[in-house]
Amino acid sequence: MPINVVTVSDPADLEKAYDIRKKVFVEEQKVPLYEEIDQYEEASIHLLALQEGEPCGACRWRFTTEGIKLERFAVLQEFRGKQVGSALVSACLQSIYNHPNFNDQPLYLNAQLDAIPLYSKFGFHSVGDKFLECEIDHYKMVKR
Helix, strand or coil: CCEEEEECCCHHHHHHHHHHHHHHHHHHCCCCHHHHCCCCCCCCEEEEEEECCEEEEEEEEEEECCEEEEEEEEECHHHCCCCHHHHHHHHHHHHHHHCCCCCCCCEEEEEEHHHHHHHHCCCCEEEEEEEEECCEEEEEEEEC
């Protein structure tokens, strides 16, 4: 089934993205809500994945002093293993490259251990030591 990833442009779609993130991070992974929904929401570009019109994944990206940070990749449990994550990463990269303020800045993300193979397929590689973020092991990954 084809996966359509759209840039969030209205409050209803943003709520769908938040709902996905809350289910994955807050309910499943026990991340506190105040850490999941943060001060960067308004400054971020949000993407929503849909399969047959049904919301199934979300992510966001934003400009930082270090470059461009990709983050909050979440796929609902029933859609995992169906290429939703790959579609989100691909669409996120296209969104960044097509943005008028993109100027070849470095791209980076903090990857949970089980997501490292996904990001590696898109040219990201781990740098530095493993660290805890919201009590979950991560590695910083960069793409140059």
